[in-house]
Amino acid sequence: MYQHVLVAFGGVSPEHEVSVITAVQAASALKDSGLSLTPLYVSKSGRFLTGPQLLELESYKDLKTLEQQAVPCAFQTDALGRTVLSETRKGGLFSKPKVWPVDVVLVAFHGSEGENGAFQGLCEQYNLPYTGSGVMASSVGMDKRAAKVHAAACGVPVVEGLDFTEAEWAAGSEALLEKILALDTTVVVKPLRLGSSIGVEVVSGRDAIVRAVETGFRYDAHLLIEKAVRPLREVNCSVLGNAADAQASVCEQPKGSAELLSFQDKYMGDSGKGMASASRIIPAPIPEALTEAIQQASLRLFRELDASGVARFDFLVNDETGQFYFNEINTIPGSFSFYLWDKTGISFPQLMKKLLDIAVARHREKNGRVRSYETNLLSTKAVKGIKGLKGKG
Ligand SMILES: Nc1ncnc2c1ncn2[C@@H]1O[C@H](COP(=O)(O)OP(=O)(O)O)[C@@H](O)[C@H]1O
Ligand SMILES: [Mg+2]
Structure with a gap:
């Protein structure tokens, strides 16, 4: 069974604050579960921080103080292959960095690297169980x-539309505009990889479309244009x-x-x-x-x-x-x-x-399968036959 839950949230994302709310709500829903919760807050600048105050909504009124008082941390794998969260700040001469055990990660990010498979990949790399979808579903989503x-x-069924990159738009905006105008009189312009309606615009007419496309490119180098459902x-x-x-x-x-x-x-x-x-x-x-x-x-x-x-x-x-x-x-x-x-x-x-x-x-299912291969293909004998290694030509 599991006891130590690492609640991961925040992140370099326009949905940073929303993620803080989701994490605080989740922690409050688990308060009578008997589980021990450790926060892993990713600040707006991408720092990994921990500390009990990070699961209190009140603390977020002043982000500067919050960041100064929180403890910088990172994942670390010990000799047994067990991953813990470890303090990265240098302590005194004889003080050991504090570590927190992690049995499972509760992933409460919204948007960007926390939701697109990147953080999920980090958990895979450290062989940590984590909630939600894996790398592929997260990236596709x-x-x-x-x-x-x-x-x-x-x-x-999906709405009819087209997509293009900023480079394609720069190379042939006229032809693309014709295609957009042929879709429908009203279209929706959206960045491919954002959320929370940021950069999404419902527009009609050539000028408004061009403006929305240009605004869209401030958020993402790839845009999707769809017929407006009305x-x-x-x-x-x-x-x-x-x-x-x-x-x-x-x-x-x-x-x-x-x-x-x-x-x-x-x-x-x-x-x-x-x-x-x-x-x-x-x-x-x-x-x-x-x-x-x-x-x-x-x-x-x-x-x-x-x-x-x-x-x-x-x-x-x-x-x-x-x-x-x-x-x-x-x-x-x-x-x-x-x-x-x-x-x-x-x-x-x-x-x-x-x-x-x-x-x-x-996680248990994944770890139950063969994942390590004892044969060392780089043992002396095997390496001899490889061309291009120094001294071997
Ligand atoms: N094809 C469409 N027709 C009409 N409205 C749309 C269309 N696509 C998106 N919208 C509107 O824009 C909002 C945001 O678009 P969405 O694709 O959900 O992006 P986000 O990831 O930002 O939520 C939707 O909730 C909807 O109100
Ligand atoms: Mg939406």
């Missing part, structure tokens, strides 16, 4: 184009489990104040509450058949992607025709989508326990 290719391959209704569904055994939650209909859900709508409505505070209708007021189709599509996407833990699948529905389209995958959804599981019969503390159990079971 973060890239809107890759995610659409995946959805289409799963037979889930009249639009958004519906999201969460999936929990692993590829072999997954369940879908009730659906939600998030509500935006403007044409599209903005960062403001999603997170700033009721500060401190994260995604749970955004206004939404649960269950989404849509026909039963549509709910079922969206749940089935979400399960299919989750399984085929070999996702793990809790993910959220977002869809765009044409409210006139009832046609639904896959929009995006969130492999670490805001507040772990606990408000959807709550309404599906799984409480927030139960959800967190499940996430940790799944992480530990997946």
